[in-house]
Amino acid sequence: MARAVFHPRSAYAPSAGYRLLPLRFGRLDEHAYIVTNDVGEYVRLARDELVAFLERRLDSDTSVYKALKSRHFLYENDSSVAFDLLALKYRSRAERVAAFTGLHIFVVTLRCDHSCQYCQVSRQSEDSTAFDMTVEHADKALDLVFRSPNEHIKIELQGGEPLLNFPLVCHIVERARKLNEDHRRDLQFVITSNLSRLSDDVLSFCKEHGVYLSTSLDGPADLHDGQRPTRGGGSHRKTVEGIHRVREVLGLDRISALMTTTPRSLSRVDEIIDEYVRLGFHGIFLRSLSPYGFAARSLVKRYGVEDWLDFYKRGLSHILRINAGGYFLREEFTTILLQKMFSPLGSGYVDLQSPAGVGIGALVYNYDGAVYASDEGRMLAEMGDQTFRLGHLDEHSYEELLTSEALLAPLGETILEGMPMCADCPFLPYCGADPVFHRATQGDAVGHKAFSAFCTKQMGVLRHVIGLLETDAEARDILLRWV
Amino acid sequence: MLVKLSARGLRALSETSRAPFVARITETPALPEAARSKLLLLLSGEASDFPPGFRGYLLRQAARPLAPKDTYLLGADHTYLRDGDVVRIDPVRGTVSALYRANSRSNTFLVTERCDNFCVMCSQPPKDHDDGWLVDDIERAIPLISPDATEIGITGGEPALLGERLVRLLVLLREHLPRTGVHVLSNGRRFSDAGFARAVGDVRHPDLMIGIPLYSDLAEEHDYVVQAKGAFDETVRGILNLKRRRVRVELRFVIHRETVERMPEFARFVAKNLTFLDHVALMGLEHVGFARTNLEALWIDPVDYQRPLREAVLTLDRAGMATSIYNHQLCVLDPTLHRFARKSISDWKNVYVEVCQTCRRKEECGGFFTSSAVKRSRGISPYG
Numbered sequence: 052m053a054r055a056v057f058h059p060r061s062a063y064a065p066s067a068g069y070r071l072l073p074l075r076f077g078r079l080d081e082h083a084y085i086v087t088n089d090v091g092e093y094v095r096l097a098r099d100e101l102v103a104f105l106e107r108r109l110d111s112d113t114s115v116y117k118a119l120k121s122r123h124f125l126y127e128n129d130s131s132v133a134f135d136l137l138a139l140k141y142r143s144r145a146e147r148v149a150a151f152t153g154l155h156i157f158v159v160t161l162r163c164d165h166s167c168q169y170c171q172v173s174r175q176s177e178d179s180t181a182f183d184m185t186v187e188h189a190d191k192a193l194d195l196v197f198r199s200p201n202e203h204i205k206i207e208l209q210g211g212e213p214l215l216n217f218p219l220v221c222h223i224v225e226r227a228r229k230l231n232e233d234h235r236r237d238l239q240f241v242i243t244s245n246l247s248r249l250s251d252d253v254l255s256f257c258k259e260h261g262v263y264l265s266t267s268l269d270g271p272a273d274l275h276d277g278q279r280p281t282r283g284g285g286s287h288r289k290t291v292e293g294i295h296r297v298r299e300v301l302g303l304d305r306i307s308a309l310m311t312t313t314p315r316s317l318s319r320v321d322e323i324i325d326e327y328v329r330l331g332f333h334g335i336f337l338r339s340l341s342p343y344g345f346a347a348r349s350l351v352k353r354y355g356v357e358d359w360l361d362f363y364k365r366g367l368s369h370i371l372r373i374n375a376g377g378y379f380l381r382e383e384f385t386t387i388l389l390q391k392m393f394s395p396l397g398s399g400y401v402d403l404q405s406p407a408g409v410g411i412g413a414l415v416y417n418y419d420g421a422v423y424a425s426d427e428g429r430m431l432a433e434m435g436d437q438t439f440r441l442g443h444l445d446e447h448s449y450e451e452l453l454t455s456e457a458l459l460a461p462l463g464e465t466i467l468e469g470m471p472m473c474a475d476c477p478f479l480p481y482c483g484a485d486p487v488f489h490r491a492t493q494g495d496a497v498g499h500k501a502f503s504a505f506c507t508k509q510m511g512v513l514r515h516v517i518g519l520l521e522t523d524a525e526a527r528d529i530l531l532r533w534v
Numbered sequence: 535m536l537v538k539l540s541a542r543g544l545r546a547l548s549e550t551s552r553a554p555f556v557a558r559i560t561e562t563p564a565l566p567e568a569a570r571s572k573l574l575l576l577l578s579g580e581a582s583d584f585p586p587g588f589r590g591y592l593l594r595q596a597a598r599p600l601a602p603k604d605t606y607l608l609g610a611d612h613t614y615l616r617d618g619d620v621v622r623i624d625p626v627r628g629t630v631s632a633l634y635r636a637n638s639r640s641n642t643f644l645v646t647e648r649c650d651n652f653c654v655m656c657s658q659p660p661k662d663h664d665d666g667w668l669v670d671d672i673e674r675a676i677p678l679i680s681p682d683a684t685e686i687g688i689t690g691g692e693p694a695l696l697g698e699r700l701v702r703l704l705v706l707l708r709e710h711l712p713r714t715g716v717h718v719l720s721n722g723r724r725f726s727d728a729g730f731a732r733a734v735g736d737v738r739h740p741d742l743m744i745g746i747p748l749y750s751d752l753a754e755e756h757d758y759v760v761q762a763k764g765a766f767d768e769t770v771r772g773i774l775n776l777k778r779r780r781v782r783v784e785l786r787f788v789i790h791r792e793t794v795e796r797m798p799e800f801a802r803f804v805a806k807n808l809t810f811l812d813h814v815a816l817m818g819l820e821h822v823g824f825a826r827t828n829l830e831a832l833w834i835d836p837v838d839y840q841r842p843l844r845e846a847v848l849t850l851d852r853a854g855m856a857t858s859i860y861n862h863q864l865c866v867l868d869p870t871l872h873r874f875a876r877k878s879i880s881d882w883k884n885v886y887v888e889v890c891q892t893c894r895r896k897e898e899c900g901g902f903f904t905s906s907a908v909k910r911s912r913g914i915s916p917y918g
């Protein structure tokens with residue numbers, strides 16, 4: 052073999068100079084800045100690096116230059132494949148918009164046997180059927196469900212306490228499955244219940260039809276029972292019993308729990324988390340209280356978003372400790388944000404989409420036949436604000452509902468890329484629009500982000516999580532396992 | 535690496551054909567006459583007669599005179615030949631070469647030695663000459679291969695330089711061997727032509743995988759390793775085009791001193807941009823070809839790259855990508871990586887060293903390439 056001649060690295064070096072690709076930047080914390088792009092890539096860098104980069108004089112030998120190039124923040128004349136890859140990633144992330152409505156919420160009754168402080172809508176008259184959805188409305192709603200082109204359809208049966216209207220729950224599940232014999236979607240059911248009415252009938256029905264359950268668990272017994280009173284008490288005990296029975300009959304993964312943070316929860320985040328671990332859960336969603344419903348409004352006034360952020364950060368570090376100790380537990384809100392950062396498809400969480408997930412992410416069929424663009428939109432309506440009411444099952448067709456001004460207006464207004472402040476915000480690819488929240492708090496679907504608790508929360512959580520990812524290797528290792 | 539089985543040592547015992555020919559070997563003399571014309575009858579014992587009608591005859595032992603046309607005596611190197619093998623006979627040069635071996639799990643066809651890359655660690659250094667005859671033979675061989683064959687590899691050089699001819703080869707494989715997996719090793723550049731990628735996709739081969747190497751997340755780094763400016767862009771576009779046409783693509787990454795540094799960033803890039811790939815193979819260096827020539831510059835002890843390797847593998851795994859590590863001895867791999875380690879399928883090229891004799895995990899371990907005796911990791915130590 053003739054002696055092969057190899058050329059040195061320098062022979063392949065790009066020609067001098069680079070150009071910027073679309074990006075946003077901002078301050079991450081006291082020490083660093085962050086640049087992000089539309090496909091969710093980010094680079095953390097120092098201020099002087101950022102300035103040099105933007106002034107197009109960053110040295111190509113530096114590791115930050117290579118990171119910026121690898122993640123498609125800049126390109127050189129020699130290579131243009133970055134455009135192909137950016138386009139592909141953008142399309143993958145945006146595909147969800149075309150997939151259309153995946154979540155369909157049926158409010159089968161407003162009746163409930165609990166009288167939770169923060170509940171927006173339930174009625175305690177347990178025996179008045181005036182607050183039950185009728186079979187006719189359920190059938191009409193199911194027809195709409197299958198009008199959605201989405202391959203993955205999730206039907207959530209909600210209340211009030213949906214098991215108080217169990218016959219309708221059965222009807223909806225059975226009929227949906229029957230209709231699906233033709234439609235052949237990936238169909239999932241979940242009942243959101245306080246489990247007080249969990250009977251053998253309910254369990255065997257869920258087993259037969261593969262129905263999931265979701266319940267409320269606010270923490271240890273005294274905290275839980277304090278904020279979730281029932282006639283006769285003992286909500287916590289019944290919930291825990293219910294969780295165990297569901298697991299026995301249906302399997303471990305078939306039940307999940309949600310918590311709500313009230314002023315009383317604020318000082319007790321470790322205990323709340325420990326309660327989830329004690330009950331064998333591997334996920335916990337540290338949720339803030341929504342400002343809907345009369346009672347909730349007064350509760351919200353008693354703690355601010357800063358209090359919640361502090362609660363969240365303490366909680367997250369407790370959760371990370373638990374993971375480091377060998378027990379897998381993920382915080383669901385953080386996971387959603389991590390998916391937006393690291394998963395090619397982003398996250399489907401309806402409350403953090405651009406445009407907002409109203410209508411195109413979720414539809415709500417209320418007990419009275421009214422159709423809402425989101426669950427929070429229905430709650431707002433209970434307070435007298437009908438902004439997110441799209442129409443009524445008896446009066447409007449699918450086309451009319453989904454092209455109603457009540458839907459098109461907020462969709463048009465909530466494309467983050469065009470919203471004041473969001474348009475320039477580095478956190479945009481990991482954020483979303485919440486028109487109902489801003490309508491409820493500022494009287495306008497867009498709102499002014501400088502005064503928005505939603506925005507403060509987003510920025511606070513994202514800064515904290517990205518800070519951990521970038522400066523704490525052990526935390527990063529754990530966090531990435533959640534995606 | 536390719537099986538080089540074309541040792542000489544064929545002695546004609548009768549009048550021979552003038553041109554080289556391709557035929558399948560059979561050891562069944564009683565085959566119906568109508569089925570004989572394309573087969574070479576291999577006779578092991580002291581056959582006393584020659585059943586008529588075969589394309590030719592191969593004898594393991596010298597036989598009587600009066601042999602029919604194209605009767606040859608096999609040299610001692612050819613004891614491996616057996617029923618079902620497909621061989622090329624060159625009467626003039628007196629050679630026999632096995633194109634296909636029935637008892638091997640995986641057979642590889644070298645379709646050209648030309649290549650438009652010139653990788654610093656190429657195991658099969660390219661030669662720039664007209665070697666179209668290679669494909670001629672393969673096209674003749676394919677219809678003779680048993681449809682039970684498990685897997686056929688297509689390698690080069692750069693197979694995609696064959697252009698339309700590669701497409702025809704894939705069609706031929708699909709028609710004659712629909713149950714046989716086909717694995718093509720390509721640098722991917724030619725598939726940056728969307729029309730060509732589409733043509734390959736349109737073959738609709740039921741079990742085709744194209745293995746394409748990518749060595750960095752940065753164009754200039756990849757271009758340097760493959761010694762071709764602009765190769766990175768073409769390769770990435772080639773991959774995208776093939777995936778658009780639903781062709782399965784495996785990414786191949788060879789770990790050596792010139793690629794190791796950005797391995798974690800590379801994995802991040804792949805997980806983010808090329809998540810849809812069907813498999814990622816991370817491979818240790820084989821000490822053959824240019825890798826041997828450049829071994830001093832390329833060698834890095836695997837013990838010294840376990841951290842970046844681990845980070846890379848976990849990044850890919852977390853993204854849900856099927857990831858495998860090849861050509862690594864178990865004892866040099868970080869224990870968390872053992873579940874990704876694959877024993878190379880062509881076990882004929884694996885050997886073990888003295889200390890392996892006592893090793894409890896020798897069965898699971900891929901051992902060493904016969905060629906890797908040159909440099910050995912200081913991490914080799916048997917499991918007790």
Ligand code: SF4
Nearest residue numbers: 473476479482506509
């Ligand atoms: S809501 Fe706030 S954090 Fe989210 S994109 Fe808008 S400005 Fe940024």
Ligand code: SF4
Nearest residue numbers: 863865890893899916
């Ligand atoms: S000692 Fe030999 S057989 Fe055992 S793991 Fe190491 S290389 Fe493999």
